[in-house]
Amino acid sequence: NTKSHNGQRWHLFDVESSISTERHLKLTSFLKSAIAHEQFSLFFQPQVDLGTGRVFGSEVLLRWLHPELGYIPPDEFIPIAESSGQIYEITEWVIEHALRYQAEITKLLPEHVISINVSGRDLSRRELSVQLITLINELSLAPSQIMIEITESVTIGNEAELKGVLNDYRSIGVKVAIDDFGTGYSSLAYLSKLGFDELKIDKSFVMDIETSKSNQSICKATCDMAHSLGSKVVAEGVEDINSYIRLQAYGCDFAQGYFISRPLPFNEFKSWLNKVTYAGDIKSFLVR
Numbered sequence: 112n113t114k115s116h117n118g119q120r121w122h123l124f125d126v127e128s129s130i131s132t133e134r135h136l137k138l139t140s141f142l143k144s145a146i147a148h149e150q151f152s153l154f155f156q157p158q159v160d161l162g163t164g165r166v167f168g169s170e171v172l173l174r175w176l177h178p179e180l181g182y183i184p185p186d187e188f189i190p191i192a193e194s195s196g197q198i199y200e201i202t203e204w205v206i207e208h209a210l211r212y213q214a215e216i217t218k219l220l221p222e223h224v225i226s227i228n229v230s231g232r233d234l235s236r237r238e239l240s241v242q243l244i245t246l247i248n249e250l251s252l253a254p255s256q257i258m259i260e261i262t263e264s265v266t267i268g269n270e271a272e273l274k275g276v277l278n279d280y281r282s283i284g285v286k287v288a289i290d291d292f293g294t295g296y297s298s299l300a301y302l303s304k305l306g307f308d309e310l311k312i313d314k315s316f317v318m319d320i321e322t323s324k325s326n327q328s329i330c331k332a333t334c335d336m337a338h339s340l341g342s343k344v345v346a347e348g349v350e351d352i353n354s355y356i357r358l359q360a361y362g363c364d365f366a367q368g369y370f371i372s373r374p375l376p377f378n379e380f381k382s383w384l385n386k387v388t389y390a391g392d393i394k395s396f397l398v399r
């Protein structure tokens with residue numbers, strides 16, 4: 112009895128792991144044709160300046176719609192693309208399209224800052240800065256309105272590589288943000304040495320800020336620390352008006368989250384921009 116019970120448990124575990132292996136293999140193989148079959152698109156999530164209540168910019172978020180599997184979240188396919196090496200081609204696709212959209216958006220909002228995520232694997236590729244320069248020139252973009260987001264966890268232990276990349280970006284005039292701040296273990300010395308333009312507090316500290324005293328302390332301390340190091344602060348995962356007001360009181364510079372808007376397809380993002388541009392302070396527009 113015990114034996115067959117154990118046998119069954121082992122069997123269940125085996126089925127689950129073979130399903131996930133199968134999905135992993137499927138995604139790896141489907142990814143190869145995703146660009147050619149035009150299955151990728153970019154969504155835009157607005158960021159609001161908490162001081163003025165106006166749109167500061169937006170973060171570009173990659174979406175993959177597969178005809179058979181539906182939407183596959185980036186948290187699932189980005190790690191696969193990283194391990195298969197397909198991430199390079201994907202990042203190039205994202206940068207190219209994001210910057211072409213930026214040229215469109217600045218016609219509506221000249222000061223709009225576009226934030227683009229790059230993977231840790233991309234950091235060793237100096238080709239990316241060449242691609243950036245080429246597109247910036249072709250599209251006559253202001254490099255200071257381009258922000259490259261690097262996740263905190265990949266910055267650690269990569270100091271020499273990271274310094275090289277940051278210097279490349281600085282020489283072009285492009286800005287750099289440290290993303291998901293608080294999920295890694297960067298030291299103050301490390302942060303001040305690298306000098307990020309922007310620090311994004313991870314949404315896990317922001318989403319439940321109203322009910323968590325410790326997250327309130329973390330957010331407040333992060334704002335003070337970042338400011339003393341000369342960085343701007345973005346809170347991601349702002350889901351309600353109270354969090355918005357609280358972060359404003361902490362001196363946080365920018366807010367991004369479902370309270371302001373979900374990530375939107377380009378056309379919807381443009382209509383959203385048109386609506387809020389005439390609203391003055393976005394907060395009053397949102398709670399109306």
Ligand code: C2E
Nearest residue numbers: 172173185186189205228229230348349350367368369374
């Ligand atoms: P991220 O860069 O930290 O992006 C923020 C994530 O939080 C996005 O998830 C966004 O939809 C979500 N989010 C924004 N506001 C809220 C909120 O108020 N509440 C909650 N619960 N979530 C919110 P998404 O789009 O699923 O992306 C997940 C991650 O995938 C990103 O995290 C980023 O690390 C990665 N990613 C997305 N696009 C790209 C890309 O083009 N290249 C690379 N390398 N990674 C990307």
Ligand code: MG
Nearest residue numbers: 170228260290
């Ligand atoms: Mg990001």
Ligand code: MG
Nearest residue numbers: 290291311347
């Ligand atoms: Mg983030």
Ligand code: MG
Nearest residue numbers: 262290291313
């Ligand atoms: Mg993240």
